[in-house]
Amino acid sequence: MFKNNLNTTKGFDLFEDQYIAEQSITTGSNYMFGNGYMGYRGTHPDDTKEDYVATIVTDTYDKADGKWRELCNAPNGLYTSIRANGQKVSPSQVDIQNYKRSIELDHAILVNEFANDVIAVEVERFASMDQLHGLVMSYKVSALEDGQIEIVTGIDGDVWSINGDHYSKTEFFAEKGCLYGHARTKEFDIELNVSERMSFVGGADYEETLIKSEDRIMRHLSFQMKKGMIVEVHKYVTIYSSNDVDQPIKACDELGSQLLAQGYDQVKERHCNAWNRLWQHYDIKIDGSLRDQTLTRFNLYHNIIHTPTHALLPVGARGLSCQAYQGAAFWDQEIFNMPMYLYTNPEVAKNILMYRYQTIDGARTKAKKLGYRGAFYAWISGKSGEELCPDFFFKDIITGRKIRNHFNDWQIHVSSDIAYTIWRYYEVTDDKEFLLGYGAEMMLDIALFLMTRSFYNVDKRRYEFIRLLGPDEYHENVDNNVFTNYQARYTLQKTMMVCEELLQTNPDKLEALLNKLEITKDNLETFKDIIEKIYIKEANEDKVIEQFDHYFDLEDIMPHDLAERLIDKAEYWGWPNGIAVHTQVLKQADLIQLFVMHDDFDDATLKANYDYYEPRTEHGSSLSPAMHAIIASKIGYKDQAYEYFTKSCTVDLYNANKPISGGTFIGGIHTASCGAVWQMMIFGFAGFSVYDNVLHFRPTVPEAWDGYHCHLHHHHNYVDVHITKTSMEVTSKVDNNETLQIEVGGQRYNLDPGKSIMIHLNQVEMV
């Protein structure tokens, strides 16, 4: 149906009817399923290590190579291969018949279909959204002719790992009809257990023998089928680690028995129901373009499956799609992944922020190590919150020499971004308990860090931040980066508001907090002084804001021309001596990003800066296109908005990014980009933003569509929104408890619980 061997039937699924082996790294990510606890790559049932099979399990951080700590890939409990009359029947075979691989986005079920002259196979696999430790498969064989069938299914422990073998010890054994894979990790001695139970459904008698080797245990099932006969093998795999529970084997057995007892249909039904509930929050329905509908849902889907909600764990930059980027969180988590949750299902947003609270000691350790006070959150944050980014991140591929990038010490906006998000969370949820109970401590400690990282310029009588790396990572070592300084001021402002609130409502708590964090009254005065005197660069006469000091003095060249200077196409464009460093070419535009996050700038400023920076932006980050789509939409650049929308939606689907760079695997799903798709729809096309307790909309609809539907909430009042080219309808759920204020086109409307408001082009109609 559309590009790259991609098809859909209903806009809530994605399928291919041809297998392209060379794309298996990316398709394995695209077709994957998961449930926030584990991610299972969308491979074929009989795929192995070489085909990038993976069951990535949260909270199994371990360092195997002495350098990179990453999540473990559990033994594959769903491995299944089949032979008919002695002939292998595999979906990977070039002459396979009726090949189809499909991911049902609505219920996160991976379906594989394939056949030869004797049998047709249909496989369903999913990770239960109802029972997060359950991994389930239905393997259905239909006989097209009479035949002798052999199935090998069990647990394959020979797994793919990008940075060394994580297991110091593995054991595979059978007991009471169940199979077990038991592994212990090298660094932390985490126990990771996989159990498998099977039921064989259908008329055939089968003979089972066990095949056991050092790194696998398999059932060999052998049976006769008559033409027209159908059998199903149901597998109930359970996974627990010693970080999840004290007795992981016991937990595996308990859940395994439970699932086996429920049976496949019931397990699947409960799983689907759980997904149905999720989509009530997250779904965005698009009318008029099945392609764009699919693209959008594909991204929302991935944002969901990659976000842990069962524990306080980071949202990985590549989620659970592989081990790349250490399964760790970047600022992406708050700024890209989180808005979808914040505005539709705030409990998940809170969970994300509680992860930051739980890991604040890591941020304190980092600050101290670098000579600062307070909390300096990591650029790469894993379980403990300590900085996981090594000093030498990239290699110069021309010289082979390591490069000292300063992601880990100069990219200070990460901390402010967390404070910003805490405040946004509070604005949207009114969750004062969280704000004062947890947010205040984080904000104060971030503010303290910012104070110790700032400098006062006595001559210019202003505070400055020196030696920065903003979101535009091609320009390290810059001063007074507007994004960074703006976010710092915002952090300090909101922190002082929180202090004020505490002073009024709970002065003892404030006192205790300040004591704990060793923040003096003098320090608070300095916070205020910084708010007043921090240097935020102003727009020039053309309304363009210089991204950082002396940016305009850099060579002005466009990305396309600049690219001609590359010696090797794969070389890094940035610090210390990449081709972009001394030019105005950006990786992503800081100002555009800032405009998405703050409503403080008028349209003329947005337009002037978009016009200036957009042509100079190389979009070397997958985060970049979505932000451009949002601002393009706001300033009426509808075509560009739609182009960037498409580009952003297909970052993974169209393989826009290389899975391996400089010898490092960086493939997998760009989860931040997935989260950004929701933002493009809501902040961009719908023009939604909340300020002064009012829900603002500036709705637009791309030419290609008729309209779209989405769900939002404010202070736990849930609304459905339907936007078309001529109207916008907002419906407030009947069990809401507040009258919502909505503003469209400069007009303010009150919306009571249970009511709808229909807004025509500049015309209002109460339904």
Added chain:
Amino acid sequence: MFKNNLNTTKGFDLFEDQYIAEQSITTGSNYMFGNGYMGYRGTHPDDTKEDYVATIVTDTYDKADGKWRELCNAPNGLYTSIRANGQKVSPSQVDIQNYKRSIELDHAILVNEFANDVIAVEVERFASMDQLHGLVMSYKVSALEDGQIEIVTGIDGDVWSINGDHYSKTEFFAEKGCLYGHARTKEFDIELNVSERMSFVGGADYEETLIKSEDRIMRHLSFQMKKGMIVEVHKYVTIYSSNDVDQPIKACDELGSQLLAQGYDQVKERHCNAWNRLWQHYDIKIDGSLRDQTLTRFNLYHNIIHTPTHALLPVGARGLSCQAYQGAAFWDQEIFNMPMYLYTNPEVAKNILMYRYQTIDGARTKAKKLGYRGAFYAWISGKSGEELCPDFFFKDIITGRKIRNHFNDWQIHVSSDIAYTIWRYYEVTDDKEFLLGYGAEMMLDIALFLMTRSFYNVDKRRYEFIRLLGPDEYHENVDNNVFTNYQARYTLQKTMMVCEELLQTNPDKLEALLNKLEITKDNLETFKDIIEKIYIKEANEDKVIEQFDHYFDLEDIMPHDLAERLIDKAEYWGWPNGIAVHTQVLKQADLIQLFVMHDDFDDATLKANYDYYEPRTEHGSSLSPAMHAIIASKIGYKDQAYEYFTKSCTVDLYNANKPISGGTFIGGIHTASCGAVWQMMIFGFAGFSVYDNVLHFRPTVPEAWDGYHCHLHHHHNYVDVHITKTSMEVTSKVDNNETLQIEVGGQRYNLDPGKSIMIHLNQVEMV
């Protein structure tokens, strides 16, 4: 006599008796002569462009290639070749007889000797120290057999230039028996004139015809010689540019006629007398080692000939030995070249400082351009004082990509070094007129610059300098470099002392100065605040001072092991990604440099830091060995001191540095290293320093010597010093006007004019 084809007869000359063509770049520099107005490379009389002949003339800065502004190489007025019986007789010929090239260091006379079977030739050339625009030659031919002799001599305009052809127009012509070369430069249209007059001395009748082409004019002299006969051709060349005088041709003629009238012997005598007067200030006589005597005088000689004293012009990093480094001044000028003048002939030191005063507007322009106030002196300073260092100084020889070095914007100590020198000049000369009339303005403007370049760390309650490049140029982008911060504090301290003095003696002048420089009373308070609160890193428990923030965290590897990481032997070790950047390996040791310049550190500190830094120093700068010799001598490391002394003396003589690097010509004489040789002798071996108006000595004598003699002054009281292994004698000149205080071995002595003091080992004897 010693290494590298080098010989001496009397320790005041240097000669070679074999010509090695491949070394012509360096030998041309080593054997050069000059007089501060011009430098003439020590080539053969018939050498041309290909042999790196050059007559570098001061104050002819011009940019030919659009990138590098440099001094011009004037047409060669001394070109002379000879034939005997139709056969060329050239010193460059492999079969030439009695070859000798000699530079008489006492009188700066280049002597070439060579012969074949028919004739013997002896050539003397010099640039008159008495008449700075005169360039003189005696070309003496002795007939060994009868022969027909042809000499071609005149002006050769086809000159070597390292960065493009500087002349937009050249003319060569003869008038009234004189030859003329007339050139106009491309950028500034400077008129550069060379005139030549000749006299032919000796019995022979000669026939003269003129040979003229586009870029040369020559006399063809033809005559018969009988065996035993001697003729001499005397040439009187004069050089003037339109930057020297309004009518350069007229000036050339006037001086030319005058020299011709005086005749060779008188011209030479006056020249030699002028040199004799200079050596009364500068000479250091060494007893017991003819080699070290020659090495020392070689360096003193070069420091003299490369220092312009006739006008306010910079001392070039390569002096007048070639066009490299733009004939411009670095901090080397004050810190390396100048001490010899300051302590022996202070008028020259004053001239150097007046050059900085004259060019202060260039420093102001630079400060302003970078967003600061006050005077930020250039890293490379030419005639105007504006920054000549381009942003992209080196090329990465592996990738061919240009490198953004930050010599021009982060190496701020240059300005403080000038202020430091102003104060030192005042201490040694008591020249209050200069201090208050010129020094005060420079110091205040430098202090202002420093204030605007500093930051106040509110948390740590201290001022810091961020993003620096110290003398150790392998580590750019560092904070609180001790050398930089120490020099800044010194500058501010002395500036405030000058202000205090002005306030007492001439408050109106102070008021006027502050108004002119727009320095407020508040600013002065900030100066004081910085003096009090500037962050100067303290020694650790081992008495080692960390060179800059986090230096000790860098990889600790020794230079020899580090060198193994080189991909190309010629690659730059420093910023942005050279092999030394992330290690503790230094180009030159900042702390060692600081100890040479300040007497504030005890011996234990000197020793601890020498022990720490010396093994980690790669000496990638020719400035480095001498500073190590001085500190090694102070702490009693006699062998190391002597090794570093030898190394430093022979930077040029032993070709220790490559003349071409990364395609750029950087050959020529390392004038700073020449100046440093004087410092090694006086600050190092003699242990001389002046503080609290007392002349302190800590004399030592290298094992290989018997002793040495030198000349010093304090407040214009001149003394002769003679140090042996057992005694030290100081003689105060009879026309001195003060009783000098001298301290040796903790004992203080008074020395009246006309008296001597003889100090034995711990024993005093008045003579």
